[in-house]
Amino acid sequence: MPRRILIVAPSWIGDTIMMQPLLMRLREQQPDAAIHVLAPAWSAPLLARMPEVAASIVNPFAHGKFDWAGRKALGRCLAAADFAEAYVLPNSWKSALPPYFAGIPKRTGYTGEARYFLLNDRRTLDEAAMPRLVDRYAALAGPLTGPTLEPRLASALEQQRAARAALGLPPDVAPIVFCPGAEYGPAKRWPAAHFAALARKVSQGGTPVWAIGGPKDAEAGAEIERLSEGAAQNLCGRTNLEQAIDLIAGARAVVSNDSGLMHVAAALGRPLAALYGSSSPAYTPPLSPHAKIISLKLECSPCFKRECPLGHLNCLNQLQPEQVLKALDDA
Numbered sequence: 001m002p003r004r005i006l007i008v009a010p011s012w013i014g015d016t017i018m019m020q021p022l023l024m025r026l027r028e029q030q031p032d033a034a035i036h037v038l039a040p041a042w043s044a045p046l047l048a049r050m051p052e053v054a055a056s057i058v059n060p061f062a063h064g065k066f067d068w069a070g071r072k073a074l075g076r077c078l079a080a081a082d083f084a085e086a087y088v089l090p091n092s093w094k095s096a097l098p099p100y101f102a103g104i105p106k107r108t109g110y111t112g113e114a115r116y117f118l119l120n121d122r123r124t125l126d127e128a129a130m131p132r133l134v135d136r137y138a139a140l141a142g143p144l145t146g147p148t149l150e151p152r153l154a155s156a157l158e159q160q161r162a163a164r165a166a167l168g169l170p171p172d173v174a175p176i177v178f179c180p181g182a183e184y185g186p187a188k189r190w191p192a193a194h195f196a197a198l199a200r201k202v203s204q205g206g207t208p209v210w211a212i213g214g215p216k217d218a219e220a221g222a223e224i225e226r227l228s229e230g231a232a233q234n235l236c237g238r239t240n241l242e243q244a245i246d247l248i249a250g251a252r253a254v255v256s257n258d259s260g261l262m263h264v265a266a267a268l269g270r271p272l273a274a275l276y277g278s279s280s281p282a283y284t285p286p287l288s289p290h291a292k293i294i295s296l297k298l299e300c301s302p303c304f305k306r307e308c309p310l311g312h313l314n315c316l317n318q319l320q321p322e323q324v325l326k327a328l329d330d331a
Helices: 013-029 041-047 068-079 094-101 133-141 157-166 192-203 215-227 241-249 260-267 321-330
Strands: 004-008 034-039 053-058 085-088 106-110 121-123 176-179 209-211 232-234 253-257 272-275 291-294
Touching: 004 013, 004 094, 013 034, 013 041, 013 133, 013 260, 034 041, 041 053, 041 241, 068 094, 085 094, 094 106, 106 133, 157 241, 176 192, 176 241, 176 260, 192 209, 192 215, 192 232, 192 321, 209 215, 215 232, 241 260, 253 260, 253 321, 260 272, 272 321, 291 321
Parallel strands: 004 034, 004 085, 034 053, 085 106, 106 121, 176 209, 176 253, 209 232, 253 272, 272 291
Antiparallel strands: none
């Protein structure tokens, strides 16, 4: 039986993608090992697009939920898999409990939240030396001796065609894809009116525009479609994560807020205009040479707030569609 490695994954799309270079390093170091990932159920379609992942295991605990008994029971289940080592990526105390209860011999992670006895291979994080999350994860496999590899998701042409067929979309067009959502909050969302204005400009040349996202983005997508007078087609709330991956993979270019789908677009190597308002690309930038970060870099940003503390959201309201259109034209 191959040596088994357990990865305790983060709970967000972007962070899960930032995890992949760690898996790449582990696969390079131990080519015969089988990497299993403990992650929320929603992430299974994402993990399936990472060739380094041998299997995914559902982490049943909601973000922030403790459940000592449940984590102990999960640990007992994991013990039967005979993992040789575990890497705990979230910094929380509770995330380190299942590998500990499983008795996995080597349990690696950064020191934090009094995890001293839960982890027996503890690392000290120098945040100034490693400001990017992707480097912090990758360094758990050993000191970095060069640039961290970029995440790369797989999407076959057959998968792209199947996604379009399921949604009634034309099979042979190369659309501009909009990702208007941002789970963190409104201070990361470019206004719907700006997306709509951009859609009208883009569609003048005959290029279709598709707005994609989850159910929480449906209202924003509908507003973009209405304000653009149909120049943008709203698919928000109709696309699951697997379909979103394949729609983005077939796009001519992507315009996205700082969100999980922004990182999906980067990992698929699509030309990308990444819009930044309250957040900063210094921590979790889109990792692709085809990505262009667009930010006004106002004095008040990044503030890292969910809502604009000054009430004006100038960092995104003043970011004009013409600036984004230029980035697309240069792609």
